[in-house]
Amino acid sequence: MDSTPTALIRLPSPIGRLELTGDDVGVLTLSIEREGHLPHEDQPEHPSPVLEEAAKQLTEYFAGTRTRFDVPLHLAGGTAFQRAVWARLDELDYGTVTSYGELGLSIDRPGSGRAIGGAVGANPLPILIGCHRVLASNGRITGYSGGSGIPTKEWLLGHEGIEYRS
Numbered sequence: 001m002d003s004t005p006t007a008l009i010r011l012p013s014p015i016g017r018l019e020l021t022g023d024d025v026g027v028l029t030l031s032i033e034r035e036g037h038l039p040h041e042d043q044p045e046h047p048s049p050v051l052e053e054a055a056k057q058l059t060e061y062f063a064g065t066r067t068r069f070d071v072p073l074h075l076a077g078g079t080a081f082q083r084a085v086w087a088r089l090d091e092l093d094y095g096t097v098t099s100y101g102e103l104g105l106s107i108d109r110p111g112s113g114r115a116i117g118g119a120v121g122a123n124p125l126p127i128l129i130g131c132h133r134v135l136a137s138n139g140r141i142t143g144y145s146g147g148s149g150i151p152t153k154e155w156l157l158g159h160e161g162i163e164y165r166s
Helices: 049-063 080-090 100-106 113-121 150-159
Strands: 007-011 018-022 027-032
Touching: 007 049, 018 049, 027 049, 080 100, 080 113, 100 113
Parallel strands: none
Antiparallel strands: 007 018, 018 027
8 A cells, every 4th residue: 555745845853854755644754864865855845734743743852842743644555564563663652662572572473573673674754653762672772774873763762861772
């Protein structure tokens, strides 16, 4: 069930520029600037009310005044397994953390840490769906696919007061 974006908006953030795409259902993707680039930077912005609200809520999150997002999200892609992982991630509260193993157990897929990691890394809506809140079972950061990678994850964890091991 793929969807074609009909709206596009960009905004600054402490972790680099963000780019949101959406359709008539909700927010489709959130991209964090990587090496000075965004996926659709060659296209003009086409704001929509949903994306403008998402940008407002993200700005509040970065300012420390918002801990939960309530904009409609449209998870149009991904496998059933990935969508199950993303749904569970969406239930994680601000400032809380889980491990890849705990995440697997919570969706009845124990022992599937690598697959869980792949699904976490494929999350099309980082920050809005808190994939940065997943650490290794020993509390270490093992990676992050958004923005500048691990430094971006470290910033997000610190912003939410989540402790991790270096």
